[in-house]
Amino acid sequence: MLISHAKGCQTCFTGSRFNLDKLGFDTATLDAICANPETLPLKEHDRLFVQYALKMAMGSADLTPKDFKEMAAHGFAKKEIQEIIAFAAYRTMNMVFTQSANAALAED
Numbered sequence: 001m002l003i004s005h006a007k008g009c010q011t012c013f014t015g016s017r018f019n020l021d022k023l024g025f026d027t028a029t030l031d032a033i034c035a036n037p038e039t040l041p042l043k044e045h046d047r048l049f050v051q052y053a054l055k056m057a058m059g060s061a062d063l064t065p066k067d068f069k070e071m072a073a074h075g076f077a078k079k080e081i082q083e084i085i086a087f088a089a090y091r092t093m094n095m096v097f098t099q100s101a102n103a104a105l106a107e108d
């Protein structure tokens with residue numbers, strides 16, 4: 001939901017919100033998470049996972065070796081860093097597909 005929100009994919013965001021609503025998350029909590037993802041009520045390691053995934057999804061061209069050294073300094077193993085990359089890439093590719101399909105199928 002956070003990557004969809006940050007990148008502005010309304011269809012992806014709406015789908016994520018719908019599923020989270022069905023899982024019992026209330027709207028106010030989800031709104032607060034979108035407004036301030038750094039305040040997620042998670043363990044520090046998990047919150048940093050989200051932070052780095054957002055950073056990758058929003059600005060992968062701006063990543064530097066320093067970013068990956070920082071992740072390692074925060075205790076992320078190489079495999080975990082690969083998981084963050086894969087997560088951000090999957091969510092981003094899903095948005096490209098969704099937005100492109102919606103545009104192709106839209107009526108003029």
